[in-house]
Amino acid sequence: MKNESSQPTVAVLLPCYNEEVTIGKVVRDFKRALPNADVYVYDNNSTDRTAEIATAEGAIVRKEPRQGKGNVIRAMFEDIDADVYVMADGDDTYPAESAPQMVEKVLEGYDMVIGDRLSSTYFQENKRPFHNVGNRVVRGSINGLFGAHVTDIMTGYRAFSFNFVKTYPVLSRGFEVETEMTIHSLNNNLKLYELPIQYRDRPEGSVSKLDTVGDGIRVMSTIFRMIREYKPLPFFGTLGVLIGLTGLGFCISVMIEFWQTGFVSRFPTLIGAVMLVVTGLLLFITGIILDVIAKNNRKTFIIESNRFAWLRRHIK
Template identity: 30%
Template sequence: MTYTFDDVAVVMGTYNEAEAIEHVLTDIEAVTDGRAAVVCVDGSSDRTPDVAREHGARVIEQEPQGYGVAVREAVLAPDRPVVVTTDCDDTYPMERLPDFLDAINEGYDVVSGDRLSRGAETMPRFNRLGNQAFALGASLLAGRRLSDTTTGMRAYRKEVIDEVTWTENTGLSAELLLRPVMRGYRVKEIKIEYRERRGETTLDPLSGGAEIAGSIVRVAAEERLRQLSSGVSRASGRSV
């Protein structure tokens, strides 16, 4: 089956991004001819949900509980077979959505936008170094070279989203890549540009970075144990 933008939902967690979200939604509408569905899980105290609705997005309101809680709700909400995640701060190139969809149609289960290989010069240097370290650590733990484990722009076949239990909050972006990679799904990274964000970030780089690092180690360990358990069960003639 060949998917079109009629089969795509673009989802995001939103929190006080009224300054940026209009640009993101306008870009999505222009690139997809208004055919992609948009879902925003929102905990804002500003006009972000109003702006989203004005641009045709479905808004699911929830109390602020962190990045991962919002994004997990967002990726599970659509009923379309292809789900694309992005951030609402206008840093990701929505004009690349056709490339992500093409890769899904080539047979990939997850298509991940790699910001770091092209330099990500608009990203604060401390954040860039941290993200490079996360990618290196995740690569070692997963046994596969990964260029950017914390990117917010990815495309997924919906069945991958539905088949995996997602557990992380601040580190969900890394988990959304690591679990599919370590479970043998077909995963492709494509290089993308990364723009300067509109508005101010709410993530503290030190505490947030520590949580992401912990998530990477925890998820990789869980997946290794799952692999070992699966191997033992197959050897003894049981299924898991």
């Protein structure tokens, strides 16, 4: 997918919703940083002049009627072909001058380059304390589960390879899509690189579209769902062990009473305890079965990714 001068093609992806205050500067900055790149602005039902300003600045503007950042990214990944993709927000919080380094890392062979805000200025620039807490909670839970060391799980500034974009299934509809990308990459052992960037807060007059509580709940729901799907044995196994041990504890108390008196006076407790033990065993067995399926899914993903890469090389 090279152009006539055999240079890698680069696409800058800017999902936007009501960003007329900043979109003009963002497009100019990326055109300056990546002069040979195509800058795409996907307008997600904006009610202001976002699309008009982006067009005037030379961006390729397209409409996405399905509301939500995840839906916009899904459309971008489906529509646009390039060797390297750089994704940022239209709110002027991410430095375009870091984009060439991100592109270079993708060309070196990384599947996804993460613009790491948290190692630099995020906690000083971001004025929303609950967002800071949320980032720490999400980072700790995902790194702990996958044994990883990713610093910025939820950043919106990323660069991708062609193979990543065309094999990544975008399931989320909203802002939780970045968390989904990171979990997908860790689960499938993709090559990640974190590049520290200088984050800056939104300029005056620019309003965040994030709902701290609502989007936070959606992010945590996404983590819960993906842990259940990608790590079923720890999920169902832990739940099964806890329920089974609870039932076993009740069984032991009834058995002690039987040894002391020769009678079972708490039949409802005994029946409930046995049911808890059986439920715990079933959950543990379910975790084992789903874990085998999840491993087979990872094998299938690797095989399909290799086949996709082989076809792309030969089509070129």
